[in-house]
Amino acid sequence: MPRYTVHVRGEWLAVPCLSSTNTVEWLGKEAVRRYMKNKPDNGGFASVEEVKFYIRRCKGLGLLDLDDTVGDALEDNEFVEVVIEGDIMSPDFIPSQPEGVHLYSKYREPEQYISLDGDSLTTEDLVSLGKGLYKIKLTPEAEAKVKQSREVIERIVKEQRVVYGITTGFGKFARTVIPNSKLSELQVNLVRSHSAGVGKPLTPERSRMLLALRINVLAKGYSGISLETLKQVIEAFNASCLPYIPEKGTVGASGDLAPLSHLALGLIGEGKMWSPKSGWADAKYVLEAHGLKPITLKPKEGLALINGTQMITSLGCEAVERAGAIARQADIIAALTLEVLKGTTRAFDTDIHAVRPHRGQAEVAFRFRSLLDSDHHPSEIAESHRFCDRVQDAYTMRCCPQQREGAGFHVCRFYISLYFTRVYLNFSLKMVFAEREETISGGNFHGEYPAKALDYLAIGVHELAAISERRIERLCNPSLSELPAFLVTEGGLNSGFMIAHCTAAALVSENKALCHPSSVDSLSTSAATEDHVSMGGWAARKALRVIEHVEQVLAIELLAACQGIEFLRPLRTTTPLEKVYDLVRSVVRPWMKDRFMAPDIEAAHRLLVEQKASVWEVAQPYIEKYRREHIPESRPISPTAFSLGSLRMSADISHDHRHQDEL
Numbered sequence: 001m002p003r004y005t006v007h008v009r010g011e012w013l014a015v016p017c018l019s020s021t022n023t024v025e026w027l028g029k030e031a032v033r034r035y036m037k038n039k040p041d042n043g044g045f046a047s048v049e050e051v052k053f054y055i056r057r058c059k060g061l062g063l064l065d066l067d068d069t070v071g072d073a074l075e076d077n078e079f080v081e082v083v084i085e086g087d088i089m090s091p092d093f094i095p096s097q098p099e100g101v102h103l104y105s106k107y108r109e110p111e112q113y114i115s116l117d118g119d120s121l122t123t124e125d126l127v128s129l130g131k132g133l134y135k136i137k138l139t140p141e142a143e144a145k146v147k148q149s150r151e152v153i154e155r156i157v158k159e160q161r162v163v164y165g166i167t168t169g170f171g172k173f174a175r176t177v178i179p180n181s182k183l184s185e186l187q188v189n190l191v192r193s194h195s196a197g198v199g200k201p202l203t204p205e206r207s208r209m210l211l212a213l214r215i216n217v218l219a220k221g222y223s224g225i226s227l228e229t230l231k232q233v234i235e236a237f238n239a240s241c242l243p244y245i246p247e248k249g250t251v252g253a254s255g256d257l258a259p260l261s262h263l264a265l266g267l268i269g270e271g272k273m274w275s276p277k278s279g280w281a282d283a284k285y286v287l288e289a290h291g292l293k294p295i296t297l298k299p300k301e302g303l304a305l306i307n308g309t310q311m312i313t314s315l316g317c318e319a320v321e322r323a324g325a326i327a328r329q330a331d332i333i334a335a336l337t338l339e340v341l342k343g344t345t346r347a348f349d350t351d352i353h354a355v356r357p358h359r360g361q362a363e364v365a366f367r368f369r370s371l372l373d374s375d376h377h378p379s380e381i382a383e384s385h386r387f388c389d390r391v392q393d394a395y396t397m398r399c400c401p402q403q404r405e406g407a408g409f410h411v412c413r414f415y416i417s418l419y420f421t422r423v424y425l426n427f428s429l430k431m432v433f434a435e436r437e438e439t440i441s442g443g444n445f446h447g448e449y450p451a452k453a454l455d456y457l458a459i460g461v462h463e464l465a466a467i468s469e470r471r472i473e474r475l476c477n478p479s480l481s482e483l484p485a486f487l488v489t490e491g492g493l494n495s496g497f498m499i500a501h502c503t504a505a506a507l508v509s510e511n512k513a514l515c516h517p518s519s520v521d522s523l524s525t526s527a528a529t530e531d532h533v534s535m536g537g538w539a540a541r542k543a544l545r546v547i548e549h550v551e552q553v554l555a556i557e558l559l560a561a562c563q564g565i566e567f568l569r570p571l572r573t574t575t576p577l578e579k580v581y582d583l584v585r586s587v588v589r590p591w592m593k594d595r596f597m598a599p600d601i602e603a604a605h606r607l608l609v610e611q612k613a614s615v616w617e618v619a620q621p622y623i624e625k626y627r628r629e630h631i632p633e634s635r636p637i638s639p640t641a642f643s644l645g646s647l648r649m650s651a652d653i654s655h656d657h658r659h660q661d662e663l
Contacts, residue, residue, distance in 0.1 A: 004074060005278065005285050006031035007058065007081040009043070012282050020071025024064045027074075028055045028082050052085040058279030077289050079278040109240070110134050117142045118220030121213070123317040130209035130318070135238040138219055138230070145221025146230055148434035153224040153300050156439070157183065164441055165303045166224075171526045187302030191268060194261035194306060197249030202259075204274060207242040209314040211263060214305070223304035224432040224439070232295050233305075236267055239290040243283060244272035245311075251525055252447030252536030256311035259537070264305040269294025309447040315540035316450050316457075322547045322609070323461045326554060327404070329608050329615045330464045331364055333558050335371040336580060337471045338397045339573050340564035341481055342385045345372045347398035356402075364401040370576070370626035371619065377574035377626075384571055396470040403467055447536030451519035454539040458546040462511045465553040469504045472553075475560045476501050487563040487591065494594045497560050500601065504556045507549040514542045514549075555604035558584060558615070566590050576622035583607060583618050 003016045004027060013034050015027060029048050036042040045051055055064045058079040065073070074080065110133055114125055117139040128134055138146075156163050162177055169176040170190060178186050202210065215233055218225050243266020249258030265271040266283040273283035275290065287294055295301075348365040373382035392398060432439050476497050478485045488496025518535040525533060562584045565573065572578060587603040607615055 002070065002074075002076045004070070004077065005079045005281060005289065007079070007279075007281065008032060008035040009084065009087070011035060011038070012285055014285070017070055021069050023066065024055055024068050024070060024073055025066035027070055027080070028053050028066070031082050032084075053082050054085070056081050056083065058281070059276055079281060079285075079289065081279070113137045115139045116216050116219045118145075118216055118218075121216045123320050126209055126212060126314065126317045127321050129212040130205040130314075132205075132208060132240060136212060136215055136234050138234070142219040142221065143227055145434070146219065146225065146227045149221045149224050149432040150226045152432050152434055152437055152439065155437070157299050163439055166300045166439070170303075171530075183299040184297055187297040187299065188268065190302040191261050191264045191297070191306065192270070194257050195265045195271065197246030197258040197262055199246045199248035201272075201274075202245045202247055204240070204242055204276075206315065206318065207245055207263075207274070208237070208240065209318065210245065210259070210310050211237050211242065213310040213314045213317075214260065214263065214308065217308055217310065218304065221434065222431045224300045225304040226298055226301065229295055229298065229301055232292070233267060235292055236287070239275065239292060241266070241273055241275045241283075241286050241290055241292065243267060244274065244280065247541060248537075250311055250537035251523065251530070251533040252309060252312055252451055252539070253445070253530050253533035254526070255307045255309050255445040256447070256537060257306055259311040260306040260308065264302060267295045267305070268297060307445055309445060309450060309536060312447045312450045312454070312534075312536040312540045315537075315544060316454050319454060319457060319540065319543045319547055322544070322551070323457060325614070325616065326547065326551050326608060327461065327464060330404075330468065330554055331367045331400070332371060332577075332580060332615050332619045333468070333554050333561065334397070334400050334471065335368050336561040336573075336577050337475060337557060337564075338368075338393070339372060339379065339381055339577060340483075340561050340568065341393075341397065341471075341474055342381065342388070342390075343393040343397045344390075345369060345374075345382075347393065348372075348401065353401060360404065361401040364404050366627070367623055368400065370623045370630075371574060372577075373574060374626075376629065377576060377622070379574045379577075380571040381568055381573050394470075394474065396467045396474070400467070403463060447534035448519065451534040451536030451539040452517075454536065454543040455515075455517035455519050458511075458539075458543040459515045459517075461543075461550055462508075462515050462546055465504075465508050465511060465550040468550075468553045468557045469501075469508045472497075472501050472504050472557050472560050475557075475564055481564070483564055483567050487560055487567070488594070490593070496591060496594070497556075497563065500556050500560070500597055503601075504553045507553050511546050511549050514546050518542065551608050552601065552605055555601055555608055558607070559588060559600060559604050562588075563591050576619050579618050579622070580615055583613070583615065 001016055001018060002020060003014060006013045006015050006027065008031050013031050015031050015034065017027065029051075032043075032045075032051050032053065033048050036045055036048065055066065056062060057064065058081055061081075064080070112134050113136065114121075114129065114134045115137055125134075129136070153166060156166055157180060160167070160180065162168060164170075164174050167178055167180075167183065168174055169178065169186070201207070211233070215230070215237060217223070218230050218233070243263050245259050245262045247259075250256040262271065266273040269284040269287060271283050272280050273286040274280050275286050278286045278289055284294060297305075345368065348368040350365075350369075353362040353365045371377070373379035395403070431441075474480045475483070476486045484496075485491045486496035486498045486501075488494040518538040521535050522532050524531040562581050565581055573581070584604060584607065587607065588600045591600075607613065
């Protein structure tokens, strides 16, 4: 007998269907009838017949024809939503789908696996897992370590030893001994009481990253979780059954207790859960729809699931990856702006950057040389002002390599990437050392390290937007650009990029406040047991907000630079920059007169964040070809491989002689 899970006014109802020939309308009426039956006032309706409604799938929100049969329109155990006409959305209503639901309507379950051993997961792997590109399985070595640590816990319980978090209460109740008959209840109570977060839920990608990272830590074999329970967690991940995890509530010490408790709450079949098949629904229904059972917690397993800094770290990994991606593309956008503003490449001469032994600075300068006018890529725009009388460019153009490196961005990213990929994936409060047959309470759960790193990252990456906004000003200001005011014809009738620049200025100003370090703050919690905390959760969330603002500011600069090109036609720039221009024009047409600008900014933003058709993907082949032809012995610099030592520079001589020597 087919069965469907139906959402009516915030409640989920299981509706069996005796015949597949019943119509979708019948399913809706039966769901409304059951809803009315559960309400003292019949939900405010006199009868089912007076209720007007439409029905849509929870996956993708596609509307269903009421006359279709359920057998033709729906799969067995599919999740649908009855929307009653005239209803006003309650402000605290949880929708059946997260924001951006269209991204999940085409979700396909991955076929490939990543094997986790607790030690080898990289930030790139984690981001891929967040995007749903892989499933997870454990290595045999990890399974063996998990089994060994669980045996230690079982012996402690059997021998009735008094051990914190296993046979005692938590925090202030550490001296309260719990009888063996209530040890499982202790763990469930821990999860329920600590599920006290607030705010919007994490997106599916971030929830998936959080869950994957928690699995990775448990695979290390120090938590005492049973292999059976860990495999249930993995099954939930592989089915993309993701608990409702509010984004606020962690102070980043004793781990991200509130977010991870919400994670565990869904896994034990309580609270809300999301999957591409169901949308948001009661966790027990979502698990059942995927053939999974709620986890029954054994002694110590609640603590094993919730004690760690996986929210800080997973969001931090996303921040590291996005910051690196936008930093690479910032070089390309800046080069395009410099070309439009008729700047010189002399400031990027190899010998200048060889004097200052910062490898990241040298790499940025190299990228400018590879993109701008040279014997390799001649530019008609550059040729048009070769003998002009200007001597030097503004700092935001000629000092790009130093500003990038001076902000500490490359060094910061090196340390953060090293930390997240190799160091900070080992943490728990009560660690189980199987070889010693001992559990030890320590402080590896504390989030101070990633909080400091993410505060630093926000400061470093913010400079990209601060510098970009100044270049947007130069592009829009006719006294500085020699272009039409605000990059539009018939100024006055048209305003062009006037307010787009204001938007960039607003985002940069907002970033200044967001760059205040959260890790310098602390409030004592848990009856002064946790008397100094990291506030790393806010450090991670605000770092991502800063990065998003940086992406948006650079998207505006990209549009402005391409618009500037329009006023220099028929002259052409270098081949790689023309390719970047073509990419932008494939999604945003030239600005001939005023139009709705926000969609253009969003389209340019997508070009910076999408991997398959990004500005970097277009320009990178030309950068690497230039590298091979000019510095044969060199190799591309990894975003996480910047050296702090001195660097012997190759003699890559710039052929640019457009301007007089700088004063």
